[in-house]
Amino acid sequence: MNLTAEKISVTIGGKEILRDVNYNFVSGKRTALIGANGAGKSTLLKILCLLNEKFSGSVTLDGKDIRTIGRKNLSRIMAILPQERDAPQDTTVKQLVSFGRFPHRKFFGGHSAQDEAAIKNALELTKLTDFENRQVISLSGGERQRAWLAMTLAQRPKILLLDEPTTYLDIAHQLEVMEIIADVNKKFSTTIIMVLHDINHARLYSDEVLILKDKKIFAAGDPKKILTAKTLSEVFNVEADTFTNAAGDEIIFPIRRTSSGL
């Protein structure tokens, strides 16, 4: 499905965050949102899924304004994994993942075979099948993140939005999450839009990158072409080295802040 942001402007608490942002998210691809803290990445992500409704401009899905589609219908198409979340202490992994079926339930309906299949599938994709009866609170950080990811996958979204999915995870679990996302994208052609902080993750695990700076899109397109040492110095005021690893991928290594960063 075609997700387009048109003339998005937003002000939060008197501070203008985004001004006239236009972007067409490529269907079936993974797009990484990159930018300094406060550049408006999470804000843009929240606008795309109506978590932030106080913006001007429009977000359209196949030409239809998401505000007219409505939250309930939108949640059958689009899933979001926000950073701010909570679950009661005794929630099991399976219960948490089952919440992903909430948008698809009728008001009086019960648990259908389709719901069961989607939950099972989400647990498999996130390798949590053996953990389904564990309490979410007893999981490690990486497992917990996979459990929340599984909840959004059980939603069977065509578009999946992820707000910093690897924050607070160790390097192995970061890669694990990025691999699951790549897997989902490949298997179901799910459009993925994710806020990332790690430049190399963006280079390795996304098809498109969108860089925000000074309320606007600074650059957008192929991550391998755009995410260079030069971009880093312009966007983050950071000096970086570039080298090529054994697999032939170019790796960017930030070294120090440039003086203009102060």
Add this chain to the structure above:
Amino acid sequence: MQTIKIFLIGMTAIAGFFLSLTQGSVEISSAQIFNDLLGGEVTIDETKRQILENIRLPRTIVALLVGVNLSLSGAILQAVMKNPLADPHIIGISSGAGLFGIFVMMVANDTLLVTPAAFVGAMLAAALIYLLAWKDGIRPIRVILAGVAVSAFLGAGISALLIFYSDKVHGALMWMVGGLSARSWQHVEILLPYSIAGTFATFLAARHMNVLQLGDEVAQGLGLRVNLVRTILTATAALLAASAVCVVGLLGFVGLIVPHTARLILGSDYRILLPGAAFLGAAVVTISDTFARTIFAPTELPVGILMAMLGAPFFLFLLRREL
């Protein structure tokens, strides 16, 4: 396992119901109650029949409904406000009902009007707090803070009334503590519609309350219209609590402790928690009231006092075990 626990709590509620009917200054056996109420052979004399049908039965039903209403109200508010201290007090039910009820009792000197006045006061206070807390939607912390402020304001009014009309303080105090003495069929009629409609609405929203537990953003992402659901549920909780408080006075304790106790026993899935809390509320109030009127017979203890004295230590025991 959960089913067994709910069944046991349900049985306790039924036991409480019969305990309340059989015990008192005049003892009536369960067999006699069955025969009389279910149209069997009448085996009790006219006096006992009068006591059973016009005094004990309505009082017991009032106790049961009040227990259900207050505990469901508390359970809803804990979900909606995502705060363990949320209870009907928080949304101004007690202070609103208190001020209006006591005003009518003391200044207008009209005991018949106390119930409707308390109901109106409770709903007005709840609406005021909700409006004050509304700013681009509802944030629980703002409701709680607005609730504290409005309750303090109304509480000052109550204190002023108690001082200016100190000759009538006793009646007001009895009402503030909360009690069930002399509650009759007319009170059942006041409570019943709210109990039925409120319970029905609450049970329908069980899954929505589960989703609310996940946080506002997750809930919205799952398609829940958080502000709308919060408003409807808060109104439901307000109606449930206001109907109870206007009939039995400021019986505050049930709405806070019963839902927590149900949560400690049954877990936080609202599809299980809600029926559990309703049964537990009914059991706690009917049993407490039975003790309150029999322990120091013929003197009656206000049920609110007994409930707090027995319930608070029990709750602390559960809490310690859990932590």
